[in-house]
Structures are given as C-alpha cells and as structure tokens.
Amino acid sequence: MRSPSTLTVLECSFCGAIHPVDHLATVCSICGKVLLARYDLDAAAQTMTPAHLATRPWTMWRYAEMLPVQHLSNVVTLGEGGTPLLRTHALATVFGLNNLLVKDEGQNPTGSFKARGLGMAISRAKELGASSIAIPSAGNAASAMAAYAAQAKLEAFVFMPADAPEVTKAECSTYGAYVFLVDGLINDAGKIVREMTAHFGWFDVSTLKEPYRAEGKKTMGLELAEQLGWRVPDVIVYPTGGGTGIVGMWKAFDELETMGLIGSKRPKMVVVQAEHCAPIVRAFHSGARHAAIWHDAATVAAGLRVPIAIGDYLILDAVRASGGTALTVTDAEMMEGVRYAATQEGLFVSPEAGAAVIGAKKLRECGFLHPDDEVVIFSTGTGMKHTDLIHVDYAVLDPHATDLHAAIARVVARHR
Numbered sequence: 001m002r003s004p005s006t007l008t009v010l011e012c013s014f015c016g017a018i019h020p021v022d023h024l025a026t027v028c029s030i031c032g033k034v035l036l037a038r039y040d041l042d043a044a045a046q047t048m049t050p051a052h053l054a055t056r057p058w059t060m061w062r063y064a065e066m067l068p069v070q071h072l073s074n075v076v077t078l079g080e081g082g083t084p085l086l087r088t089h090a091l092a093t094v095f096g097l098n099n100l101l102v103k104d105e106g107q108n109p110t111g112s113f114k115a116r117g118l119g120m121a122i123s124r125a126k127e128l129g130a131s132s133i134a135i136p137s138a139g140n141a142a143s144a145m146a147a148y149a150a151q152a153k154l155e156a157f158v159f160m161p162a163d164a165p166e167v168t169k170a171e172c173s174t175y176g177a178y179v180f181l182v183d184g185l186i187n188d189a190g191k192i193v194r195e196m197t198a199h200f201g202w203f204d205v206s207t208l209k210e211p212y213r214a215e216g217k218k219t220m221g222l223e224l225a226e227q228l229g230w231r232v233p234d235v236i237v238y239p240t241g242g243g244t245g246i247v248g249m250w251k252a253f254d255e256l257e258t259m260g261l262i263g264s265k266r267p268k269m270v271v272v273q274a275e276h277c278a279p280i281v282r283a284f285h286s287g288a289r290h291a292a293i294w295h296d297a298a299t300v301a302a303g304l305r306v307p308i309a310i311g312d313y314l315i316l317d318a319v320r321a322s323g324g325t326a327l328t329v330t331d332a333e334m335m336e337g338v339r340y341a342a343t344q345e346g347l348f349v350s351p352e353a354g355a356a357v358i359g360a361k362k363l364r365e366c367g368f369l370h371p372d373d374e375v376v377i378f379s380t381g382t383g384m385k386h387t388d389l390i391h392v393d394y395a396v397l398d399p400h401a402t403d404l405h406a407a408i409a410r411v412v413a414r415h416r
Contacts, residue, residue: 001072004047004065006040010211013314021068024128024203026210027310034311035211036251037068045259050230058082060116060219066255067120068215074127076152078109080119081219085227085376090344095361099374101233102341103224106349106382110171112303113220113380114144117244120216121205122148130154134202136182136189138241138302139168140381145205146175157202159189164302167385185297187307207242208311214248221252224376225262232267233374235324237360239352240271240280241306243315245378250318267376269319271326272359274299274334279308280315284326289313300331300389301351303380325368333358338383350381351389 010019014033019025021037028035044065056062060081069075084104092100105113118141125133132155135145142158149156156177160169161184172179182189190206197204208214225232232253238246246269256262273281277297283290291312299305309315319326329337337354340361341347349357356377363369383390395411397404 003067003069003072003075005067005070006044006065007037007068007070008040009038010035011038012036022128024125024130024210026204034208034247034314037211037215039066039255041066041255041258045261048259050226050261053226060119060216060223063219063222066222067219068212069120069123069127071127074123076123076126076148077119078115078147078151080108080115080216081223083107083223085224086345086347088345091340091357094340094344095364096371097360097364097369097375098372100360101374101376102345102347103220103376103378104347105220105378105380106353106384110140110144110147111382111385112140112144112350113217113245113378114140115147116216116219117141117213117248118144118148118205118216121145121210121213122152122154124212125203125205126152126154130203132157132200132202133205134159134193134197134200135205136160136186136193137164138186138305139164140303140385141207142177143168143171143175146172146177149177150175157200159192161185161189161302161305165385166388185305185307187293207244207309208247214244214251217244217248218252218255219248220245220378221249222256224249225253225256230261232262232265233376234267235270235369235373235375236267237270237272237356237363237375237377239301239304239356239359239378239380240273240315241303241352242309243271243280243311245380246271246318247311247314250314250322266322269322269324270359270363271315271319271324272355273326273328274301274304274355275328275330277305277307278328279306280312281326281328283312284316284319289316291316301334301355303350303352304355325363327359327362329355329358329362335389337361341379342383347379348383349379350383350386352381353377353379353383356380
C-alpha cells in the first residue's frame with residue numbers, strides 16, 4: 001500500500017543542488033554537504049490536518065505526509081515517537097522558571113531519541129534496496145540501528161569506541177549486529193566506516209551522512225508543536241553531539257509554517273555541550289560558521305563526545321537565526337543535572353540529558369532565561385543505560401544487629 005508521503009527531491013543544504021529520491025543517497029555529489037528531503041507541502045497540508053491527525057496512532061508515523069517512506073510495507077517500527085511532554089513543578093521552582101517542561105525521549109524503543117532517526121533511516125534503506133548497513137556510534141545510535149536492522153532483516157555492522165557504555169555493546173550484539181570496538185573516538189570509527197564501505201558494500205547511516213535520520217528526528221519538533229496546541233515554546237534546550245535533533249526540528253518548524261499549522265515564531269535554540277568536547281559552542285562564540293575538530297575530546301556523556309559534526313553549519317545557523325545560544329557544562333555538573341531530574345521530578349535521565357537540565361539552570365542564573373519563558377528541555381535518553389556512572393556508598397545492615405534503629409538513623413541523617 002502506498003504511503004501518503006509527498007516527498008519530491010533531495011536538496012543540498014549548502015549548494016542547493018537537487019538530487020533524485022529513487023536510490024540510496026548519502027551526501028551531495030557536488031559539494032559533499034548534507035542533503036535534506038523536500039516535500040510538496042501544499043499537498044501534505046490537504047490531509048495532514050489537526051482533525052485527521054486526531055484519528056491516527058500516537059507514534060512518529062502519524063506525520064506520514066511529511067516523511068520519506070513511499071510504501072507502508074517498508075515501515076520498520078518498534079512504536080517510536082509519541083513521547084510525553086512533562087510539566088515540571090519542583091524543578092521549575094528550584095530553577096526559578098514558571099513554565100519548565102521536559103520532552104522525555106528516553107521512553108522511545110532502545111531508550112533514546114535515536115530510535116526516531118534510525119527507525120526512519122532503516123525503513124528508507126530497506127525501501128531503496130540496502131542489504132547491509134554500517135554505523136559509527138558512541139552508543140545509543142548503534143543500539144537503535146541494530147534493533148531496527150534486526151526487524152528489517154538487514155545485516156548490521158557497528159563501530160564504536162572501545163570505552164562506549166557496556167550496555168550498548170551488549171544490546172548490539174544481542175540484536176545480532178557485528179560489533180567492532182575502535183581504539184579512538186566516534187570520528188575514528190567513522191573513518192573506518194568510510195574507508196571500508198565500498199569494499200564490503202555497506203550503506204553508511206552515519207549522522208547526516210544520509211538524508212533520512214534527520215527526517216526521523218524532525219518528528220520531535222512536529223510532536224512538540226502538536227502537544228503545545230500548534231505553537232512552539234520560547235526556548236528549547238538541547239544536548240548536542242552530532243546535532244541532528246536541532247537540524248531536524250528547525251526544518252520541521254519551517255515546514256509546519258509553510259503548511260499553515262504554526263506561525264512565524266521560532267523557539268530560541270540552545271546548544272549544550274560538554275566542557276571538554278564543545279566544537280559547536282566554540283564556533284558559536286567565535287562567530288565561525290563551521291566548527292573545527294575538537295582534539296582530545298573527553299566526557300562521561302558518550303553521546304556528547306563528538307569532536308566534529310558534518311552538519312555544523314546547519315546547527316549554528318539555527319541557533320543564530322533563533323536568537324539562541326550555546327554553553328558548556330562540566331561532567332560533574334551534568335551528573336548534578338541527573339540528580340536534579342531524579343530527586344525533583346522522578347525522572348532518571350542520561351548524562352546528556354543531565355547536561356541540558358543543568359544548562360537550563362545556568363541560563364536562568366545568568367539571565368538568558370526569564371521567569372515566564374516557556375522552556376522545553378529535551379531528555380534525549382534514559383538513565384537506565386548509564387547506571388555505571390552512579391556511585392553510592394550503600395549502607396549494609398546486619399539483620400540480627402541490636403542497634404538497627406541507630407544504624408538506619410545515622411544513614412538518614414547523613415543524607416538529609
């Protein structure tokens with residue numbers, strides 16, 4: 001059965017060259033930059049209306065007119081999208097914000113927002129005839145890719161830093177992927193994929209090295225606008241590695257305006273990166289349009305340890321056009337953000353999300369955020385995959401001890 005997709009062409013985001021959509025594509029063949037999917041949005045607006053959407057399942061596939069898959073039989077899905085937008089209370093009070101919300105992407109399949117992008121990329125790769133796929137990843141993208149490849153019956157090859165989270169290595173192997181650990185960072189893993197793709201016949205689904213992961217990520221923006229009653233918030237705070245989420249959401253808002261679903265207002269887009277891996281922050285504050293590679297990148301947040309991003313100019317354009325900003329947090333601060341989310345709101349988030357949480361706090365303290373701003377923090381992943389970063393000196397009780405009351409009281413007093 002044919003999808004209602006209105007996909008027309010692929011357009012280079014840098015030089016404007018037009019490419020066809022009927023075969024597997026990576027980057028622009030003219031300049032090597034990022035390709036973006038384009039749609040007949042006038043046609044999409046005829047059927048993707050609020051009334052029609054109200055009858056559709058609450059997953060990212062509800063926006064089919066604005067998505068690239070042409071035949072519904074090629075959709076590879078585990079139920080991704082439809083994540084909750086949670087209004088905070090205690091956290092908002094602590095930070096001095098009256099309208100602080102969290103978009104909880106950790107509730108996606110495989111525990112992160114990566115499910116959206118890889119679900120879309122694998123669906124389209126299947127549709128266009130790929131038989132084996134490869135990805136360099138810091139962790140979450142690899143587990144998402146492996147899961148969707150397993151359902152699509154595609155061979156999956158994963159290349160990740162040797163010190164990537166153990167849980168993601170285990171996930172990928174269990175899904176049936178070939179897992180290779182790399183003595184280096186994600187860009188080193190990417191080098192291997194680039195050099196070996198032609199030899200082994202893989203299709204490379206690296207971040208923004210093909211046009212459809214961004215289309216999955218843009219559904220975060222579509223969902224957010226719909227959840228807010230077809231409007232956008234004042235500010236989006238986003239932990240940024242490769243930056244596909246910002247690129248995708250910025251594209252989504254433009255498309256929604258063209259379709260008449262939202263107005264011209266845009267949220268201020270805020271990039272949060274790790275102190276010791278902040279190429280986008282450095283480029284933003286220096287006025288550069290491209291971000292130079294960050295040498296000796298180091299952070300406990302695997303998803304933020306991305307020394308260079310092919311979509312750097314798209315991220316920076318969105319931040320600047322929106323009146324947003326970019327800032328860094330330390331590893332200790334991002335783990336403090338994890339603790340804030342957990343103790344104040346009962347949300348166990350990833351260190352990347354912890355970076356966004358503490359980033360919002362810092363922006364309020366410096367006056368960038370005002371008390372009445374409607375602020376959305378993107379929690380890009382669950383903390384359940386990062387329990388190795390939680391260090392606690394647990395009390396061990398002797399059930400036969402005569403001073404149990406005193407022992408428990410001492411622990412309670414120490415934590416208060």
